[in-house]
Amino acid sequence: MIEMLVSVVNQIVDFFVKLFYICLxxxxxxxxLLNMLHQEVEKQRKMREGKEGRQ
Structure with a gap:
Protein backbone atom coordinates (compact mmCIF):
# COMPACT_ATOMS: atom_id res chain seq x y z
CA MET A 1 0.00 0.00 0.00
CA ILE A 2 2.71 2.49 1.01
CA GLU A 3 4.83 1.49 -2.01
CA MET A 4 1.89 2.24 -4.31
CA LEU A 5 1.40 5.64 -2.69
CA VAL A 6 5.11 6.46 -3.05
CA SER A 7 4.98 5.38 -6.70
CA VAL A 8 1.98 7.63 -7.40
CA VAL A 9 3.62 10.58 -5.61
CA ASN A 10 6.83 10.02 -7.60
CA GLN A 11 4.88 9.99 -10.86
CA ILE A 12 3.08 13.21 -9.92
CA VAL A 13 6.34 14.93 -8.93
CA ASP A 14 8.00 13.72 -12.15
CA PHE A 15 5.08 15.09 -14.17
CA PHE A 16 5.28 18.51 -12.50
CA VAL A 17 9.06 18.67 -12.95
CA LYS A 18 8.65 17.93 -16.68
CA LEU A 19 5.86 20.50 -16.92
CA PHE A 20 8.07 23.08 -15.18
CA TYR A 21 10.99 22.43 -17.55
CA ILE A 22 8.72 22.62 -20.60
CA CYS A 23 7.29 25.95 -19.38
CA LEU A 24 10.81 27.23 -18.73
CA LEU A 33 11.76 35.35 -30.22
CA LEU A 34 10.21 38.58 -28.87
CA ASN A 35 13.67 40.12 -28.51
CA MET A 36 14.49 39.18 -32.12
CA LEU A 37 11.21 40.67 -33.37
CA HIS A 38 11.82 43.86 -31.39
CA GLN A 39 15.29 44.22 -32.93
CA GLU A 40 13.82 43.73 -36.43
CA VAL A 41 11.17 46.40 -35.77
CA GLU A 42 13.85 48.81 -34.50
CA LYS A 43 15.97 48.15 -37.61
CA GLN A 44 12.99 48.80 -39.91
CA ARG A 45 12.13 52.00 -38.03
CA LYS A 46 15.70 53.29 -38.23
CA MET A 47 15.81 52.51 -41.96
CA ARG A 48 12.52 54.36 -42.51
CA GLU A 49 13.71 57.34 -40.45
CA GLY A 50 16.96 57.37 -42.42
CA LYS A 51 15.10 57.45 -45.74
CA GLU A 52 12.80 60.23 -44.55
CA GLY A 53 15.81 62.19 -43.32
CA ARG A 54 17.46 62.09 -46.76
CA GLN A 55 14.41 63.38 -48.63
Missing part, protein backbone atom coordinates in the same frame (compact mmCIF):
# COMPACT_ATOMS: atom_id res chain seq x y z
CA UNK A 25 11.93 26.25 -22.25
CA UNK A 26 8.86 27.88 -23.80
CA UNK A 27 9.44 31.05 -21.77
CA UNK A 28 13.12 31.27 -22.77
CA UNK A 29 12.29 30.54 -26.43
CA UNK A 30 9.41 33.03 -26.44
CA UNK A 31 11.54 35.73 -24.82
CA UNK A 32 14.29 35.19 -27.40
Missing amino acids: LIAIFGFG
